[in-house]
Amino acid sequence: MMDATQLTAEGAIKALAAGETSSAELVDTYLARCEDDRWGSFLALDAERARARANEIDAMDEKPPLRGVPIAIKDVLSTEGLTTTCASKILEGFTPVYTATCVERLERAGAIVLGKTNMDEFAMGSSTENSAYQVTRNPWDLERVPGGSSGGSAAAVAACQAPWSLGTDTGGSIRQPAALCGIVGMKPTYGAVSRYGLVAFASSLDQVGPFARSVRDAAHLLSFMVGKDPKDSTSVDWPDPIVLPTAERLDGMRVGIVTELMGEGIDPGVRAAVERSMALVEELGGTVVPISLPSSAHGIATYYLIAPAECSANLARFDGVRYGPRHEADTLLDQYELTRGELFGPEVKRRIILGTFALASGYYDAYYRRAQQVRTLIVRDFATAFENVDLIASPTSPTVAFKLGERTADPMSMYLADICTVPVSLAGLPSISIPCGLSDGLPVGLQLVGPAFSENRLFAASHALEQAIGFNPTPPGLS
Amino acid sequence: MHSRGTVWAPPRSEVEGADRVGHATDIRHRRLEGGIGNIANVIDRATVHHVARLARLRLDEAEEERMQSELNAILTAVEQLQDLDLDGVEPTSHVIALKNVLREDVPTPSLPQELALREGPDVQGDGFVVPKIG
Numbered sequence: 001m002m003d004a005t006q007l008t009a010e011g012a013i014k015a016l017a018a019g020e021t022s023s024a025e026l027v028d029t030y031l032a033r034c035e036d037d038r039w040g041s042f043l044a045l046d047a048e049r050a051r052a053r054a055n056e057i058d059a060m061d062e063k064p065p066l067r068g069v070p071i072a073i074k075d076v077l078s079t080e081g082l083t084t085t086c087a088s089k090i091l092e093g094f095t096p097v098y099t100a101t102c103v104e105r106l107e108r109a110g111a112i113v114l115g116k117t118n119m120d121e122f123a124m125g126s127s128t129e130n131s132a133y134q135v136t137r138n139p140w141d142l143e144r145v146p147g148g149s150s151g152g153s154a155a156a157v158a159a160c161q162a163p164w165s166l167g168t169d170t171g172g173s174i175r176q177p178a179a180l181c182g183i184v185g186m187k188p189t190y191g192a193v194s195r196y197g198l199v200a201f202a203s204s205l206d207q208v209g210p211f212a213r214s215v216r217d218a219a220h221l222l223s224f225m226v227g228k229d230p231k232d233s234t235s236v237d238w239p240d241p242i243v244l245p246t247a248e249r250l251d252g253m254r255v256g257i258v259t260e261l262m263g264e265g266i267d268p269g270v271r272a273a274v275e276r277s278m279a280l281v282e283e284l285g286g287t288v289v290p291i292s293l294p295s296s297a298h299g300i301a302t303y304y305l306i307a308p309a310e311c312s313a314n315l316a317r318f319d320g321v322r323y324g325p326r327h328e329a330d331t332l333l334d335q336y337e338l339t340r341g342e343l344f345g346p347e348v349k350r351r352i353i354l355g356t357f358a359l360a361s362g363y364y365d366a367y368y369r370r371a372q373q374v375r376t377l378i379v380r381d382f383a384t385a386f387e388n389v390d391l392i393a394s395p396t397s398p399t400v401a402f403k404l405g406e407r408t409a410d411p412m413s414m415y416l417a418d419i420c421t422v423p424v425s426l427a428g429l430p431s432i433s434i435p436c437g438l439s440d441g442l443p444v445g446l447q448l449v450g451p452a453f454s455e456n457r458l459f460a461a462s463h464a465l466e467q468a469i470g471f472n473p474t475p476p477g478l479s
Numbered sequence: 480m481h482s483r484g485t486v487w488a489p490p491r492s493e494v495e496g497a498d499r500v501g502h503a504t505d506i507r508h509r510r511l512e513g514g515i516g517n518i519a520n521v522i523d524r525a526t527v528h529h530v531a532r533l534a535r536l537r538l539d540e541a542e543e544e545r546m547q548s549e550l551n552a553i554l555t556a557v558e559q560l561q562d563l564d565l566d567g568v569e570p571t572s573h574v575i576a577l578k579n580v581l582r583e584d585v586p587t588p589s590l591p592q593e594l595a596l597r598e599g600p601d602v603q604g605d606g607f608v609v610p611k612i613g
Contacts, residue, residue, distance in 0.1 A: 204572060322599055346542075375571040
């Protein structure tokens with residue numbers, strides 16, 4: 001029996017190739033861990049199909065590259081025959097009739113879907129507490145949040161219930177939970193991964209990306225997902241194949257540290273861990289220069305107008321007519337209003353109303369259009385910075401994992417959890433969070449950002465740093 | 480842009496601007512009240528109620544009240560954008576330069592009707608059943 005708590009996907013693939021284990025054994029090992037509900041990571045398991053698929057791959061002469069390694073999928077990605085609820089009552093019991101392109105590509109490469117992970121309803125939130133179904137707990141401290149919105153996918157990997165998983169990131173929903181759970185999380189360049197089959201939240205920002213226990217695993221997973229999909233017109237032809245990083249040095253690499261994100265509002269313990277990483281950058285041959293992103297101060301304000309505006313349009317489709325449960329009523333209008341009013345949770349309703357308001361004529365210019373103009377300033381800030389540096393560094397989250405319930409009463413305090421990640425999303429840039437140390441026994445994430453389509457550079461530098469940092473992603477008490 | 484703190488009737492083109500982003504709205508029939516600038520009152524109860532109806536959300540009174548104070552807090556926090564000089568700055572709606580993404584005009588198989596109807600809460604023949612309109 002393989003020890004899941006010590007295994008990366010890369011290690012699992014090697015063991016499979018060497019005949020030391022089988023896909024069926026791996027699937028059973030992980031499913032047994034998935035059934036442990038201490039963390040509340042999963043909303044649904046697909047045990048029967050996962051076992052059948054494992055046996056199928058084990059029996060193949062020519063095995064696909066991922067050789068039947070299991071994966072967990074955020075419940076916002078459509079999976080044919082397996083419920084996809086977006087952690088919302090309005091999609092309770094909904095079973096998609098097709099599979100998202102990114103998941104389909106991974107399955108074709110030999111990945112096996114174990115199940116669907118918990119999340120903030122429709123990916124709106126930063127703690128997974130907005131799930132309509134269950135609480136997800138941080139494997140480092142069960143009284144704390146795993147982050148969000150992809151909290152279930154992050155907790156599942158941190159708790160070794162899957163060697164890797166998929167999340168989605170609109171304003172930080174992969175990077176922030178990765179930081180809080182002490183694992184690697186990566187948001188690719190906007191357009192890198194097809195959004196077909198991803199239930200849309202904010203279409204100009206949404207991207208799918210990997211969670212993993214190593215940078216190499218994250219790069220490996222992404223390498224199978226990128227590229228043009230005729231079913232998503234915003235997906236792009238991928239310029240260079242993603243390669244598995246091997247770099248040990250950072251010679252010649254110029255890393256800009258964002259001064260605005262290293263001062264007030266950032267926990268001292270977080271700052272200290274990031275500063276230690278910057279010292280390591282220099283030890284590895286790189287240079288660290290302070291840079292300024294002046295408009296990033298307006299990131300949260302800009303994001304919380306643009307994302308709700310887009311969500312108010314995207315979530316119009318949930319009306320109780322074509323899928324999901326409905327509240328029966330005598331007229332169509334009553335049916336719409338009652339179904340949506342009863343089955344959406346409070347945060348989703350808040351954002352739909354905020355977005356509807358920001359788009360309303362009379363307010364459109366003052367709110368939505370202005371936010372789009374500030375988005376231009378944020379894009380320019382990054383472009384200016386990248387004239388002088390190769391990568392940009394900051395904390396991923398201003399704090400370590402906070403306590404369950406600590407921020408639920410105040411929407412603004414929850415929104416501020418994304419202060420370091422949101423500007424990057426608005427600029428559509430690739431970005432990764434790697435664990436860079438502990439503060440009060442809880443993981444701290446280092447965020448690295450590159451220019452559009454610089455994924456290989458980002459992975460190379462993250463890998464070199466990861467080796468130098470030597471963080472153990474298995475929470476104490478788990479192995 | 481119009482001056483702050485006033486209530487004004489949108490010209491037709493503004494309404495179309497709102498429609499362009501895919502937001503179905505009949506707001507041109509009713510002006511929002513409150514104006515911009517006086518943040519504590521940007522959204523009054525009537526506005527919450529009206530916008531909720533535009534968004535097809537039925538809220539009870541307690542929800543409306545909570546929503547009003549939360550939305551005003553959020554709008555106060557985003558008020559910082561009003562002070563920026565944005566003259567001549569083009570809005571960004573999409574970060575990757577894409578233009579006219581077209582495919583060959585060739586029919587390809589689409590979702591079979593039976594599958595498209597499968598998840599409907601009430602289906603009859605080849606359609607979704609809804610109550611009468613109005």
